[in-house]
Amino acid sequence: xxxxxxxxxxxxxxxxxxxxxxxxxxxxxxxxxxxxxxxxxxxxxxxxxxxxxxxxxxxxxxxxxxxxxxxxxxxxxxxxxxxxxxxxxxxxxxxxxxxxxxxxxxxxxxxxxxxxxxxxxxxxxxxxxxxxxxxxxxxxxx
Amino acid sequence: xxxxxxxxxxxxxxxxxxxxxxxxxxxxxxxxxxxxxxxxxxxxxxxxxxxxxxxxxxxxxxxxxxxxxxxxxxxxxxxxxxxxxxxxxxxxxxxxxxxxxxxxxxxxxxxxxxxxxxxxxxxxxxxxxxxxxxxxxxxxxxxxxxxxxx
Numbered sequence: 001x002x003x004x005x006x007x008x009x010x011x012x013x014x015x016x017x018x019x020x021x022x023x024x025x026x027x028x029x030x031x032x033x034x035x036x037x038x039x040x041x042x043x044x045x046x047x048x049x050x051x052x053x054x055x056x057x058x059x060x061x062x063x064x065x066x067x068x069x070x071x072x073x074x075x076x077x078x079x080x081x082x083x084x085x086x087x088x089x090x091x092x093x094x095x096x097x098x099x100x101x102x103x104x105x106x107x108x109x110x111x112x113x114x115x116x117x118x119x120x121x122x123x124x125x126x127x128x129x130x131x132x133x134x135x136x137x138x139x140x141x142x
Numbered sequence: 143x144x145x146x147x148x149x150x151x152x153x154x155x156x157x158x159x160x161x162x163x164x165x166x167x168x169x170x171x172x173x174x175x176x177x178x179x180x181x182x183x184x185x186x187x188x189x190x191x192x193x194x195x196x197x198x199x200x201x202x203x204x205x206x207x208x209x210x211x212x213x214x215x216x217x218x219x220x221x222x223x224x225x226x227x228x229x230x231x232x233x234x235x236x237x238x239x240x241x242x243x244x245x246x247x248x249x250x251x252x253x254x255x256x257x258x259x260x261x262x263x264x265x266x267x268x269x270x271x272x273x274x275x276x277x278x279x280x281x282x283x284x285x286x287x288x289x290x291x292x
Contacts, residue, residue: 021175034173036204051224060228065174065200072199077190078180078238081199085232085281134230 004076007116007141016074016107016120021066023058023092024100031062045096057091063103063131067124070107071137080140082117087133092126101126116140144256145263145286149219154212156246159272160205164241167197174198187240196238202245203231206267206280209247213265214284221263222286229262230283236276244272252281259288 028042037059040047048056064086072078094101104125111119122135164182171181179186180196187195214223239245246269253264267280 027173027175031173034170036208061200061203061231062174064231065176065198068199069174069176072176072178078178078199079190079192079196081235081238083232083234084199085230087230088228 005074005141007112007118010109010112010118010141012109012112014109016070016109018104018106019066019070019073021069021103021105022100023062023066023094023103024098025056025094025096027100028056028058028062028094031059035059035061037061053091053093055093055095058094058101058103060086060088060091063088063092063124063126066103067105067122067132067135068137070105070122071120071139074107075139075141082138082140084137086122086124086135088131089133090126090129090131092131103131110136113138145219145221145254145261147254149216149251150254152251154209154216154249156248156270157209157212159244159246162197162239162241162243162245164195167195167201167241170201170204171198192238192240194241196240199233199235199238202233202239202269202278202280205245206247206249206269207282209249209267210265210282213249213251213263221261221284222289225287225289226284227287228282229285230281232281233278235278237278239269239277243277245269245277261286 032038042059045056092101107120107122109118110121117138117140120137124132168182248268250266252266255262263284265282269277
């Protein structure tokens with residue numbers, strides 16, 4: 001059994017369901033623990049500002065982890081991802097309030113390959129800014 | 143100061159294998175808010191053809207970045223880590239990481255460039271399982287911002 005989306009049913013331009021991912025300071029603390037990345041720019045406002053950031057920022061790898069969920073939720077099989085790459089263009093700034101920030105991710109099929117895979121191009125936005133560039137995943141479909 | 147180009151191609155040996163645990167995968171999936179059962183339920187993973195629960199695609203970065211620490215902290219290379227930001231990240235998978243894997247990472251410096259005073263370092267991490275089979279390759283681009291004029 002493989003992905004639930006069939007290669008035959010997908011065309012270049014097919015849009016994936018858009019998703020929004022909230023991120024608060026608590027999200028970042030939790031991600032720090034789970035990933036082992038304890039860089040203080042992701043939880044210590046004083047430190048973040050000292051190194052020239054506007055505030056605490058999300059781990060780039062957290063944003064990368066959220067963005068691929070648009071693909072893996074679509075296919076239903078996270079193991080069907082063949083490759084995945086991003087450029088970290090802008091930080092996701094996470095204020096110290098109950099709302100935090102929102103990462104909005106959309107994706108569409110950019111290339112349909114003959115080997116049963118497609119390339120999905122992802123767009124990740126936060127606070128009106130594009131936070132990932134060159135965000136692309138190749139995924140095997142059923 | 144620009145990094146020494148002679149480090150391009152240098153390979154750092156793998157350290158002790160990292161054993162991927164089911165509960166570590168669960169913790170990571172929860173931390174990114176992903177409720178897919180293939181990360182937490184062995185039966186759901188088996189239904190997709192996997193021997194055990196699999197890890198989210200970016201999970202393996204924790205291992206490859208730890209190994210990249212050998213490069214980042216190599217005193218001979220002389221990278222100023224306090225000025226480093228993560229530029230790009232890419233993964234190419236032969237198969238997903240799964241619980242029970244014992245993984246080793248071999249890090250290679252692929253490129254060193256200097257642009258507008260910034261040092262740009264490309265590190266490739268090759269991840270293999272206990273049988274020596276390839277699992278995933280991770281490419282990490284680090285950018286050390288130019289030091290401010292003193």
